[in-house]
Amino acid sequence: MEINGVKIKDTYAEAFGIKVSRLLVTAATKKLAKIAATEATGYASSVIGCPAEAGIDGYVPPTETPDGRPGYVIMICNSGKKKLDHELLERIGMGILTAATTAVFNVLEDEDEKLKIGFKLKFFGDGYEKELEIDGRKIHSIPIMSGDFLVESEFGIKNGVAGGNFFILADTKMEALVAAEAAVDAIHAVPGTITPFPGGVVASGSKVGCNSYNFLDASTNEKMCVTLKEEVAETDIDKDIGGIFEIVIDGVTEEQVKSAMREGIKAACTIDGVKEISAGNFGGNLGAYKINLRELF
Amino acid sequence: MEINGVKIKDTYAEAFGIKVSRLLVTAATKKLAKIAATEATGYASSVIGCPAEAGIDGYVPPTETPDGRPGYVIMICNSGKKKLDHELLERIGMGILTAATTAVFNVLEDEDEKLKIGFKLKFFGDGYEKELEIDGRKIHSIPIMSGDFLVESEFGIKNGVAGGNFFILADTKMEALVAAEAAVDAIHAVPGTITPFPGGVVASGSKVGCNSYNFLDASTNEKMCVTLKEEVAETDIDKDIGGIFEIVIDGVTEEQVKSAMREGIKAACTIDGVKEISAGNFGGNLGAYKINLRELF
Amino acid sequence: MEINGVKIKDTYAEAFGIKVSRLLVTAATKKLAKIAATEATGYASSVIGCPAEAGIDGYVPPTETPDGRPGYVIMICNSGKKKLDHELLERIGMGILTAATTAVFNVLEDEDEKLKIGFKLKFFGDGYEKELEIDGRKIHSIPIMSGDFLVESEFGIKNGVAGGNFFILADTKMEALVAAEAAVDAIHAVPGTITPFPGGVVASGSKVGCNSYNFLDASTNEKMCVTLKEEVAETDIDKDIGGIFEIVIDGVTEEQVKSAMREGIKAACTIDGVKEISAGNFGGNLGAYKINLRELF
Amino acid sequence: MEINGVKIKDTYAEAFGIKVSRLLVTAATKKLAKIAATEATGYASSVIGCPAEAGIDGYVPPTETPDGRPGYVIMICNSGKKKLDHELLERIGMGILTAATTAVFNVLEDEDEKLKIGFKLKFFGDGYEKELEIDGRKIHSIPIMSGDFLVESEFGIKNGVAGGNFFILADTKMEALVAAEAAVDAIHAVPGTITPFPGGVVASGSKVGCNSYNFLDASTNEKMCVTLKEEVAETDIDKDIGGIFEIVIDGVTEEQVKSAMREGIKAACTIDGVKEISAGNFGGNLGAYKINLRELF
Known part of the structure; x- marks a missing residue:
């Protein structure tokens, strides 16, 4: 798609x-x-x-x-x-x-x-x-x-919904950043939703747990770090991806979070250099909601 | 003075x-x-x-x-x-x-x-x-x-200094507000100081303790509330004062807090309708610093 | 009214x-x-x-x-x-x-x-x-x-409409100014209208012609100048008025200009110290539109 | 260099x-x-x-x-x-x-x-x-x-100086744009200079004259247009350049314009994806000042 x-x-x-x-x-x-x-x-x-x-x-x-x-x-x-x-x-x-x-x-x-x-x-x-x-x-x-x-x-x-999200993967960091800004602008027009991170943009998506230091509950998602793609064997990033930002959305209802994700993704896709939209999950066992990207459209 | x-x-x-x-x-x-x-x-x-x-x-x-x-x-x-x-x-x-x-x-x-x-x-x-x-x-x-x-x-x-402060008393609320904004603009140019309240301005100066409700450690400073000046017999506000805002300053050193107070007060005094500059204290027994307004100039 | x-x-x-x-x-x-x-x-x-x-x-x-x-x-x-x-x-x-x-x-x-x-x-x-x-x-x-x-x-x-306007008269200059800002915020929500002056606010309403210098087509409206109310015998300002700002509106249609005036005036009237709303005209012979303030409500 | x-x-x-x-x-x-x-x-x-x-x-x-x-x-x-x-x-x-x-x-x-x-x-x-x-x-x-x-x-x-300038060439448009914003931020700290274009950034560098339409004195600089690099045989842009923005500076003195160019270029070079800094001239016969990029450093 x-x-x-x-x-x-x-x-x-x-x-x-x-x-x-x-x-x-x-x-x-x-x-x-x-x-x-x-x-x-x-x-x-x-x-x-x-x-x-x-x-x-x-x-x-x-x-x-x-x-x-x-x-x-x-x-x-x-x-x-x-x-x-x-x-x-x-x-x-x-x-x-x-x-x-x-x-x-x-x-x-x-x-x-x-x-x-x-x-x-x-x-x-x-x-x-x-x-x-x-x-x-x-x-x-x-x-x-x-x-x-x-x-x-x-x-x-x-009871609302937290942690609705998507990743913007682009050729370069600045394309991903401008796309993230465009996504936040679009989400801002969807009532009942917020993007709680600074400027609405997450620069540092994390994973649950930490492999090297057992005293940490969360740590960098090394498989999605652009500067580690040569270093981490199991990287999830294609060679040509140079920039990734995440958008996180909290909403009053699941429907509003879905609308925000839909409008945010569409806006991100107006920016040159954006290659892929992905999303963050934890195997499906932690959160109460699974929002499939393709079903948004 | x-x-x-x-x-x-x-x-x-x-x-x-x-x-x-x-x-x-x-x-x-x-x-x-x-x-x-x-x-x-x-x-x-x-x-x-x-x-x-x-x-x-x-x-x-x-x-x-x-x-x-x-x-x-x-x-x-x-x-x-x-x-x-x-x-x-x-x-x-x-x-x-x-x-x-x-x-x-x-x-x-x-x-x-x-x-x-x-x-x-x-x-x-x-x-x-x-x-x-x-x-x-x-x-x-x-x-x-x-x-x-x-x-x-x-x-x-x-060890720095918190709670450096002054009150701006004006004929009307909006004059006091614009004067407070002018003061914040001036203080912003003094390195080593911040005005931590929203927009740098305090709308709700408080007193220690509470007379009516003993479960509260702090409550409104009724003697300085413009809408209570008829109601509170011991009001500290002259009849002709219609607006009061406070500026609170934290600084790295006492000297920097004093500079911020000096420049903030001077700026507030450029605004028409400002009648008096006062300051907040608690009898002198609570805080380590007493900054006399008149000695700033 | x-x-x-x-x-x-x-x-x-x-x-x-x-x-x-x-x-x-x-x-x-x-x-x-x-x-x-x-x-x-x-x-x-x-x-x-x-x-x-x-x-x-x-x-x-x-x-x-x-x-x-x-x-x-x-x-x-x-x-x-x-x-x-x-x-x-x-x-x-x-x-x-x-x-x-x-x-x-x-x-x-x-x-x-x-x-x-x-x-x-x-x-x-x-x-x-x-x-x-x-x-x-x-x-x-x-x-x-x-x-x-x-x-x-x-x-x-x-063919649209230029120069829709109203005056905000308040006890003090800063009350009139904040009221003017509130009016501009309200007008901004009325489609088809703009407030072309700086920040939407006019500080210097003028009159047609000039009494002292015949080479000028427009000059200060001395009857509406707050600092001249003692000096100009025929002043239009009451003694207790200390601040006046004007809002000027251009719109696509007369109806939209009227809506903007209505919403702007209502917003101005939320601000303490505002005493009167007036409007500017030139005897009715210059402009194609006469918008009566009281008929707006 | x-x-x-x-x-x-x-x-x-x-x-x-x-x-x-x-x-x-x-x-x-x-x-x-x-x-x-x-x-x-x-x-x-x-x-x-x-x-x-x-x-x-x-x-x-x-x-x-x-x-x-x-x-x-x-x-x-x-x-x-x-x-x-x-x-x-x-x-x-x-x-x-x-x-x-x-x-x-x-x-x-x-x-x-x-x-x-x-x-x-x-x-x-x-x-x-x-x-x-x-x-x-x-x-x-x-x-x-x-x-x-x-x-x-x-x-x-x-007598001041107009049209001091440099081009920022980057892998992508958004990298060039963020670099241009960074350059403008830096130039803003150099007294005696302005960047008169919208937001300080020029999206549309032009050439003198027009080849196709003789009624125009200026037209797009097709040799520097990223979307024309396949189409224009004599393009000045390398294949790998995907974005170009220009910064134009006016200053009180030539020295101030030079300082602004120096600081702007240094700031642009902090942004990933910037490949080259160039500048605009017209053969040297039109303007009174020739500011060599390499002599700035």
Whole structure:
């Protein structure tokens, strides 16, 4: 199977269950909303080493937000409910409440359950907090130095999908990189999905375990390292491949992750020099989801 | 004392000791370096609730970096050595190693001691890692999917200063906000300092403890909340003040924090509507540093 | 009439006919498309002194463009057909053809007539140009140093509307400025409209003619200058107004300009300190359109 | 001669005389200064088809500007004094005076002569303008709707250098593109120089004249077009070259242009896949300057 002359490998992405939340951060201007959204979703590429997986889902113009101000939808995800509760509290409390002119609303649909995030944050108001209703939502208004911070009382969480992924293999590193950027641009238009790695791009796909050092749970995927293709006998890379980047996608639903993979792959295939799209899996026994690349199209 | 008609209050900022590190993140382009620097310093406004305090110190053009590529100096700080070691490992490992085309160098001068961060990260290479020398530095080259990631073997840490701060009080909220942005722009030009809050600006200055809820260690500083000035009898805010933002600065040395405060205050005082510059302290018994505002000038 | 406590003055914006074009600039990545769109629409705030009026209408994700790449819709406008033809040729030829990885498509609907812009640009190919069809469009492929530049053969133009406008009057300059930024963010979500001034905001609304110097056709609108309200006896500004910015909108249709004004005004009224929305007119005898502010709501 | 394994061709860039000006645009914040600087330097890649050549030279922090506010140095250039006078008037009048919170200062050193730009702009004040002195400079304060616009009375111009250039030839288009971006990042750190094309990069190097159509003065440089290398018998491109971009530099002095070329070339040579650096000339009879690539190092 080929798209625009690029081989789509007959393989699948193995993805995992994760608890997801979906928040709308609004502010006086688009720029101010972006600052808060960026801070709250930083240091969140993968739960392997970060305290959460998080990213910006998309921009929402003032015409479509509960308070008529521009906003960004962000997603914050974690492996369990308790960890996600902690990260929501801290990322909202330290990254959004502290940011200028912000408010935060719950925008997850069909949640499995709700966490009392705004309810807990309101105590920061030391008794001066108030309760409002905006757009039919229960909102806590917390007085802060610069004005009042508004936060919805409860935020939904549900079982989502983490680790949807594909690899972009190209003649050269820079072609793979630009293709990865193009893929991220396309995925950004798919609601309910984020690409949690820096700039949406993964430079360092890993394998489970480590052959040389038994104290490590994960290590470089030497069979997919372009600079090792002469050195590693069992390399998975063809001689003519000079650059590989991976895209990792978290989504609210499997369908949204599939849409993101489909649009991302199509965009990557618009870039000259891209030779093959592959995907990462672990034999199919670790993750709850197997997303076959060819079945996306 | 007045600057440009703005009253400089006769008070001091109370600042604290913190362990600091200072890293240079380079990449193929300025934009790619910014992506990695941003991810690695996210979710790091304050150790009260974040796993670190971190921020971008400044941009370094290719002419002045060890590898001739554009880069950003970032600072990562934490209350103790062990915590800082953990954050350096994870923020470099998850936020920079994973980012496209990056390398990381130690740029802290006069360190108290060195942490073997690169040395530990190299094991991700699963035996394929190599050792190089660049610019007289010991560098580990770790093969990753997209190429080789370069990281200096050791990163210095030293006792720095956290929580340098000042308050900007203005007629209105938006004047205080623009003044805060101007202050952050000015501080950005002072090497060895960061403003770790979102966009460099703190919207929600807090007090130690909580009067209404004894389970909280920190809560809103109601005496400095503009929307509470009618409600809180002992308010510290004059009637005509409509907006307050705080700037918090971490620095390698007290002198650098003082320079940042001086330049930030001067910049804030260029904005119409700014009435007073104050600062936050806790009676002088908590922090190791007392920085008197008027002595800055 | 009030919106969110802000007075909507009983007045109208006087707008003018102008020839408009609407182009989609695509590129390998969103960032590259933005670079070209920005260059091609620069130096184009008003035909009073600039060679065109131009701006970015909005972003289009790869899923919705003819070539599956991210793009920006831009509008280029001028007072007559011949001038617009010249500006289209030069702004595409010098600002988009010269930019990395770009292509340009016509996205004006219901045009009055078509200009052979791509047809003329193709001669730059010196005989090596080719003709393609993409998405049912006739495209010229022009070989350039870095690859092939694709440009649609003809671009539609039609009679549009220039100079839709409103004034934001606030207690202070910075409140008016942030409100203007919020308005621009909102207008950006209305298709078929641009805000051609720098950042979308006009700092210097003018009047026709000049009282003191007869060699000038336009000069400062002293009755609306906040720093002159004590000095100019016939000032139109209330004592308590400290800041005024204007938003100017060009659009493909009067309806779209009205939508942009409506959304912009609503957004401006979310900002604290905004006191009144007014609009600019010249007695109603100069422009073809009178857009009454109160009838927008 | 090689740099980092990249061949530096034994050739020269042919550059031309041009009248240059150098302005500092300050504003309340860095972001606001950037907006004005961008508008004023748009549509200015080359005087072949644009009304000027212009670009952003560099950022200046508030600590180093006459008014203590952040600013950008921009350069505006044109072939003759009269044209430059016109462009300075219009680009300042329409792109900076109209932008929020700006001021403009002359920062050209050792000028050949001075143009009365601020003096002429002041008449927009319709008699309400005032004269100030800031930092020893004669400044006109012009009341505008949002406050007062400050502009220096006179701006220096001098004979500068246009069209300094080099070509980056790489295995693939995307490698050449990233190398071009890296070069632009490096050149941005050389004061007194700009890269006037979109994003600093030229995708479409041209030749003088046109073989197939005698009505054109310039046309594609078919010998350097990568997609024509099979088709054009006398191609100047080796078989293995898949991507070429050009960097064009304007500078105040020949020395500064040379520094920019040197730093830009060194930066381009850090990118994998770059094979050769060449330069554009016209036989040496058109331009006043011949800058030999190998003599730069």
